[in-house]
Amino acid sequence: MKIKIxxxxxxxxxxxxxxxxVGSGGEAKLMILSGxxxxxxxxxxxxxxxxxPGDIVVFDDIEIEVE
Known part of the structure; x- marks a missing residue:
């Protein structure tokens, strides 16, 4: 998925x-801290x-390309 900022x-x-x-900021924090x-x-x-922009973030099976 592409996200434009x-x-x-x-x-x-x-x-x-x-x-x-993720559903919440707390969930994001836990996923990030757990690597x-x-x-x-x-x-x-x-x-x-x-x-x-240009960074690619991968979480579970989700790939986020920042534009």
């Missing part, structure tokens, strides 16, 4: 919530990680 970046937990990959989210192929455990 208007700002320079979006925080990882906010992106998961915005894209409906279930990859950004550009690397496991990320920082929920405040800045995600910019």
């Amino acid at each position: 208007e700002d320079e970046y979006i925080k990882l937990d906010s992106l998961l919530k915005y894209s409906s990959a 279930e989210v990859k950004v550009n192929g690397k496991v990320i455990t920082q929920r405040g990680k800045k995600i910019k």
Whole structure:
């Protein structure tokens, strides 16, 4: 799925919530801290990680391409 952002970046937990990959911010936090989210192929455990256009976030079987 492709998600277009208007700002320079979006925080990882906010992106998961915005894209409906998770149901809540709390769920996003747990998934990130447990190492279930990859950004550009690397496991990320920082929920405040800045995600910019061109980044690819993978969570479960969901791939989010940020534009």
